[in-house]
Amino acid sequence: MLQTHPGAALINCEDCQQFVYDLQTGRRVTVRQGPERQETPQRRLPGMPLQCGSCAKGSPAEAPQWELSAKNWKAYRLWREVRATYGRCVSPAMARDSIIRRNLAAIDDVVRRYQRT
Structure with a gap:
């Protein structure tokens, strides 16, 4: 949404x-x-x-x-920051975190699917 x-x-x-x-x-x-x-x-x-x-x-x-939880909003804001800075805003510890990588990939998949339609 x-x-x-x-x-x-x-x-x-x-x-x-x-x-x-x-x-x-x-x-x-x-x-x-x-x-x-x-x-x-x-x-x-x-x-x-x-x-x-x-x-x-x-x-x-x-x-x-349709509403995002507080955690989902936080993940979405991080995804936008990562996208805007080409990943430079992510610390090395965050880059190694499998949960963060999985969440950012999931958000990116949703956005790319929307952009294709």
Whole structure:
């Protein structure tokens, strides 16, 4: 989902039920309010429909299957750093760690499969 719908992947469903989001960017929609016209997040008004029909996650009940755990986020961030630095950010101990190598290879496989389609 991070590759196909990066904005939606960043949105927490519980927060989306309270605020309006831009599903493309993953950011809250803002409105200018008050005499100073300060930008504030647009709250979802009572009766305002949720955006679940347009969201790649489908619904709050389906969202957990698309969300990464804290460990998976950490692995994904490391993969991005490794890719951006051509592996120079990896210490010799990390390079020898079979779990890190396996996780980075798995993420790379998923991304390459997506890029081919």
